Amino acid sequence: MLLSGLIGKMHTHLSMGLAQYQLPIGAKLLMMNDLIGQTIRLDFNGQIKCASCGTLTKKSYSQGYCYPCSQRLARCDLCIMRPETCHHHLGTCREPQWGTDNCFTQHVIYLANTSGSKVGITRKINTPSRWIDQGAVSTLPILEVDSRLKSGQVEVALKNFINDKTNWRKMLKNEVSPIDLVETRDKLLPKIQTLVSQIGATTLQNEVLEIKYPVVEYPSKISSLSFEKTPSITGVLQGIKAQYLILDCGVLNIRKFSAYDITLTY
Ligand SMILES: [Zn+2]
Numbered sequence: 195m196l197l198s199g200l201i202g203k204m205h206t207h208l209s210m211g212l213a214q215y216q217l218p219i220g221a222k223l224l225m226m227n228d229l230i231g232q233t234i235r236l237d238f239n240g241q242i243k244c245a246s247c248g249t250l251t252k253k254s255y256s257q258g259y260c261y262p263c264s265q266r267l268a269r270c271d272l273c274i275m276r277p278e279t280c281h282h283h284l285g286t287c288r289e290p291q292w293g294t295d296n297c298f299t300q301h302v303i304y305l306a307n308t309s310g311s312k313v314g315i316t317r318k319i320n321t322p323s324r325w326i327d328q329g330a331v332s333t334l335p336i337l338e339v340d341s342r343l344k345s346g347q348v349e350v351a352l353k354n355f356i357n358d359k360t361n362w363r364k365m366l367k368n369e370v371s372p373i374d375l376v377e378t379r380d381k382l383l384p385k386i387q388t389l390v391s392q393i394g395a396t397t398l399q400n401e402v403l404e405i406k407y408p409v410v411e412y413p414s415k416i417s418s419l420s421f422e423k424t425p426s427i428t429g430v431l432q433g434i435k436a437q438y439l440i441l442d443c444g445v446l447n448i449r450k451f452s453a454y455d456i457t458l459t460y
């Protein structure tokens with residue numbers, strides 16, 4: 195079989211605790227879980243098309259956009275990465291309506307075990323996809339707030355006590371020890387109690403969610419594949435974790451190659 199077209203970040207959902215991956219390619223959505231154990235080939239056709247305006251771009255900015263769009267779209271602004279710097283109230287949001295629709299909605303602050311414990315935030319509507327995208331093996335939502343700004347304020351406060359980054363190499367090698375996230379939550383929440391009541395955050399009493407990944411064999415050494423270095427990649431698909439295809443010849447971060455025109459043969 196052969197499929198061709200622009201690829202995008204894989205769509206993810208959970209089924210019986212197992213992460214399911216679908217790759218958008220052209221107009222199709224390909225169930226990637228079905229290809230595990232098979233040899234696949236990915237050829238870069240040399241074109242990158244902006245995911246917003248569709249024009250050709252030499253380089254992809256903000257994971258799939260042309261340079262002008264990366265400067266124009268609110269979703270590419272720095273405040274998305276650092277929500278505590280939200281400037282909507284100053285009237286300087288790049289797209290005020292997009293901001294209202296996306297940033298002034300329910301957000302969740304969660305703990306996760308990706309390569310150790312970490313704190314993160316996400317729109318409530320994006321769970322559990324966000325956790326799968328990060329390769330979390332377990333996760334526990336702890337607080338809910340009504341804006342992205344507030345979730346950022348909580349995250350900043352918690353960063354004094356817990357990591358907010360993932361060591362992606364450890365995550366991909368599955369060098370992850372079990373962590374009691376309930377115990378972590380119960381230690382952390384009292385430390386930020388003042389902020390929690392100030393911003394009116396709701397304390398959640400969720401159970402820990404465990405996430406399994408479709409991986410037959412984790413790599414012992416990580417080598418990163420890229421279409422710039424290797425326009426034609428062939429290998430056995432040994433698994434998928436976070437947004438990475440784990441091939442016997444290296445790992446490929448699909449998210450990084452959003453808006454690339456690819457031919458996939460399997
Ligand atoms: Zn564009």
